[in-house]
Amino acid sequence: MGNEGYLPLFETRRAKGTVLYRVFAASIFAGICLIWVYRLSHIPKAGEDGRYGWIGLLGAEIWFGFYWLLTQASRWNRVYRYTFKDRLSQRYENELPGVDVFVCTADPTIEPPMMVINTVLSVMAYDYPPEKLSVYLSDDGGSELTYYALLEAAEFAKHWIPYCKRYKVEPRSPAAYFVTVSADAIDDDQAKDFWVTKKSYKEMENQIQNAVKLGRISEEVRSKCKGFSQWDPNSSRRDHDTILQILIDGRNPNSRDVEGCVLPTLVYLAREKRPQHHHKFKAGAMNALIRVSSNISNGQVILNVDCDMYSNNSIAIRDVLCFFMDEEEGQEVAFVQFPQNFENITKNDLYSNSLRVIYEVEFHGLDGYGGTLYVGSGCFHRRETLCGRKFIKGSKIDMKWEFSGQREESRIHELEENSRSLASCTFEENTQWGKEMGLKYGCPVEDVITGLSIQCRGWKSVYCNPSRKAFLGVAPTTLTQTLVQHKRWTEGNFQILLSKYSPAWYAHGKISFGLQLGYCCYCFWCSNSLATLFYSIVPSLYLLKGISLFPQVWSPWLIPFAYVIVSKYTRSFVEFLGCGGTILGWWNDQRIWLYKRTSSYLFAFIDTILNSLGYSDTAFVITSKVDDEDVSERYKKEVMEFGDSSPMFTVLATLAILNLYCFLGFLNKAISGEGIAEAYEKMPLQILLCGVLVLLNLPLYQALYLRKDKGKMPSSVAFKSMAFAVSACICFQYLY
Numbered sequence: 001m002g003n004e005g006y007l008p009l010f011e012t013r014r015a016k017g018t019v020l021y022r023v024f025a026a027s028i029f030a031g032i033c034l035i036w037v038y039r040l041s042h043i044p045k046a047g048e049d050g051r052y053g054w055i056g057l058l059g060a061e062i063w064f065g066f067y068w069l070l071t072q073a074s075r076w077n078r079v080y081r082y083t084f085k086d087r088l089s090q091r092y093e094n095e096l097p098g099v100d101v102f103v104c105t106a107d108p109t110i111e112p113p114m115m116v117i118n119t120v121l122s123v124m125a126y127d128y129p130p131e132k133l134s135v136y137l138s139d140d141g142g143s144e145l146t147y148y149a150l151l152e153a154a155e156f157a158k159h160w161i162p163y164c165k166r167y168k169v170e171p172r173s174p175a176a177y178f179v180t181v182s183a184d185a186i187d188d189d190q191a192k193d194f195w196v197t198k199k200s201y202k203e204m205e206n207q208i209q210n211a212v213k214l215g216r217i218s219e220e221v222r223s224k225c226k227g228f229s230q231w232d233p234n235s236s237r238r239d240h241d242t243i244l245q246i247l248i249d250g251r252n253p254n255s256r257d258v259e260g261c262v263l264p265t266l267v268y269l270a271r272e273k274r275p276q277h278h279h280k281f282k283a284g285a286m287n288a289l290i291r292v293s294s295n296i297s298n299g300q301v302i303l304n305v306d307c308d309m310y311s312n313n314s315i316a317i318r319d320v321l322c323f324f325m326d327e328e329e330g331q332e333v334a335f336v337q338f339p340q341n342f343e344n345i346t347k348n349d350l351y352s353n354s355l356r357v358i359y360e361v362e363f364h365g366l367d368g369y370g371g372t373l374y375v376g377s378g379c380f381h382r383r384e385t386l387c388g389r390k391f392i393k394g395s396k397i398d399m400k401w402e403f404s405g406q407r408e409e410s411r412i413h414e415l416e417e418n419s420r421s422l423a424s425c426t427f428e429e430n431t432q433w434g435k436e437m438g439l440k441y442g443c444p445v446e447d448v449i450t451g452l453s454i455q456c457r458g459w460k461s462v463y464c465n466p467s468r469k470a471f472l473g474v475a476p477t478t479l480t481q482t483l484v485q486h487k488r489w490t491e492g493n494f495q496i497l498l499s500k501y502s503p504a505w506y507a508h509g510k511i512s513f514g515l516q517l518g519y520c521c522y523c524f525w526c527s528n529s530l531a532t533l534f535y536s537i538v539p540s541l542y543l544l545k546g547i548s549l550f551p552q553v554w555s556p557w558l559i560p561f562a563y564v565i566v567s568k569y570t571r572s573f574v575e576f577l578g579c580g581g582t583i584l585g586w587w588n589d590q591r592i593w594l595y596k597r598t599s600s601y602l603f604a605f606i607d608t609i610l611n612s613l614g615y616s617d618t619a620f621v622i623t624s625k626v627d628d629e630d631v632s633e634r635y636k637k638e639v640m641e642f643g644d645s646s647p648m649f650t651v652l653a654t655l656a657i658l659n660l661y662c663f664l665g666f667l668n669k670a671i672s673g674e675g676i677a678e679a680y681e682k683m684p685l686q687i688l689l690c691g692v693l694v695l696l697n698l699p700l701y702q703a704l705y706l707r708k709d710k711g712k713m714p715s716s717v718a719f720k721s722m723a724f725a726v727s728a729c730i731c732f733q734y735l736y
């Protein structure tokens with residue numbers, strides 16, 4: 001094809017106001033440098049008050065300044081992508097590649113089968129030629145209930161998919177659809193089909209819920225389907241043979257929906273598990289899926305979604321193909337990541353789970369440097385790059401679809417048999433799987449490190465964030481869940497920094513410098529904890545004692561502090577509102593920022609260090625998924641949940657009480673002594689800092705002292721933290 005008059009399949013636009021932002025950032029940096037100068041030039045002499053506090057603050061401020069520089073990488077060069085799906089259809093409609101969708105689930109109690117099959121149905125109903133679409137469910141729970149739910153879903157899909165296509169309904173997860181669409185908004189000619197479909201959905205839901213309540217499959221159901229014979233009575237979750245079944249074969253002429261159209265392929269897989277073989281978590285499941293799918297459908301494009309993230313946009317695959325199939329720039333794109341959005345976020349996002357700024361700002365910045373992170377769910381890969389292919393300039397990956405003929409029913413059994421061994425425990429021994437092929441093992445954030453290694457092989461990635469969100473998931477609904485989730489991420493990111501693939505050195509020269517900084521920004525998350533802890537404890541203690549650690553009101557050195565504080569928080573506020581947040585949401589975000597740094601990141605830091613010294617996992621973290629009625633009531637009302645005695649809460653409560661004690665102690669002293677105004681002239685920033693910490697912690701004081709419901713702080717935690725905080729204050733005041 002000649003390139004004259006050639007129209008690209010996608011377009012990249014730079015963010016507006018970039019120059020202005022850079023000037024602004026430079027001015028903040030100047031302020032930071034002045035702060036450093038002030039700290040260095042005013043260190044109290046040995047024997048003077050506050051020398052150690054001062055030196056500690058110097059360390060913390062150097063760290064914050066350095067970290068601030070890292071965060072600039074994700075704002076310096078933001079880009080936005082736009083696709084032209086109509087051009088794609090015109091040029092390639094008949095040659096679109098095969099797409100294999102991997103849905104991963106691990107536990108039928110935490111991830112209820114109904115949720116799983118809603119995700120499966122939503123991706124089966126993609127607006128894409130069904131013979132080219134295959135959906136694989138990997139069930140690491142090896143649960144008969146999930147399998148049964150999938151059997152029912154395969155039956156229901158025969159009604160659901162034609163219904164979706166005929167009336168172009170959105171979203172295509174039946175649960176979400178039936179909740180959002182009211183019957184009054186349906187046209188008359190659709191109404192009959194609507195009710196029939198809804199009824200059959202409800203029937204299916206009942207059947208599945210009954211089985212879930214019972215906790216097992218009834219004999220009657222079991223006798224109807226021979227697939228259940230794959231569960232033998234002696235097997236357990238951690239010890240069973242590979243269970244594999246092709247529930248629908250898209251290449252079998254008999255697999256048709258109720259209107260006689262082809263259905264997408266649907267496969268259930270529970271890979272072999274044995275106690276003596278480590279299962280390697282989700283990475284292991286993904287790698288088994290990559291191999292099994294290569295034998296069954298071998299789609300050129302692989303989509304990975306978590307079982308709690310349904311597709312909210314049936315044409316998202318076409319967005320992705322605009323990147324992969326673009327003639328000019330497409331050849332270097334290895335994966336396309338969508339943001340992870342959540343439908344469960346309350347108005348003011350109490351736990352700051354939406355990660356708004358990361359997805360609406362920072363990832364666009366990384367995209368400007370040639371690659372966003374692979375963050376798991378909602379990511380489309382080329383099969384070959386996921387399997388280890390290196391980028392070579394000028395060589396092309398041919399994505400065109402080749403029809404490989406129909407498959408008779410009799411062949412399916414044979415296909416299942418020879419696919420089984422691909423999912424066995426021993427298959428990967430002495431191979432490159434988990435190292436150079438597939439997802440990498442040995443890191444809690446296998447996705448990020450895999451994405452990084454792909455980029456180190458020369459590939460680019462693209463961040464695709466259309467205004468209509470392509471995937472919607474479920475966010476944690478308690479503070480503990482949020483903190484534990486962040487602990488895992490932070491720990492994983494820190495391990496990447498220390499690993500062979502460290503973005504700080506290994507990636508140097510392999511990916512762009514901006515992207516290196518961008519990765520470091522996430523990898524250094526947990527080292528923030530020490531500086532933050534210092535900043536939220538020491539100035540308050542000195543305030544109590546009446547020793548100033550910051551410039552006084554009339555000192556010119558106050559100006560850089562004031563400038564950095566005001567401009568940094570103004571930017572953060574404007575940015576947050578610009579991403580669709582609320583004012584209260586921003587305030588909540590600041591609180592969670594503090595909580596994450598002083599608990600999740602701290603524990604992640606300690607755990608990583610202990611691990612690398614050879615101590616195995618500490619028992620710091622207990623995950624409990626308490627999802628009773630009360631908890632979700634409180635979540636809806638945006639009341640913070642402190643109801644379990646996690647050690648993280650002890651740390652948070654100790655800090656909160658310490659600050660309150662210091663603040664009240666200071667007020668008391670100032671009123672009875674020199675007076676508030678004088679104290680303020682001497683220590684304006686310390687008062688501000690301690691005061692803001694107290695304000696941020698208001699919900700925590702309520703949970704400690706005022707609330708009566710089950711979400712209040714358990715008294716054991718309250719007692720411990722009170723004892724820690726008060727004794728720390730008293731020791732500091734009288735001994736130091």
Ligand SMILES: *[C@@H]1O[C@H](CO)[C@@H](O)[C@H](O)[C@H]1NC(C)=O
Binds near residue numbers: 468470
């Ligand atoms: C999900 O899709 C629906 C259309 O079905 C759309 O109205 C809605 O805005 C989407 N949700 C998000 C968060 O973009």
Ligand SMILES: CC(=O)N[C@H]1CO[C@H](CO)[C@@H](O)[C@@H]1O
Binds near residue numbers: 474
């Ligand atoms: C799956 C789940 O937890 N859904 C909940 C999300 O949050 C809303 C309230 O905002 C609840 O109504 C849902 O039950």
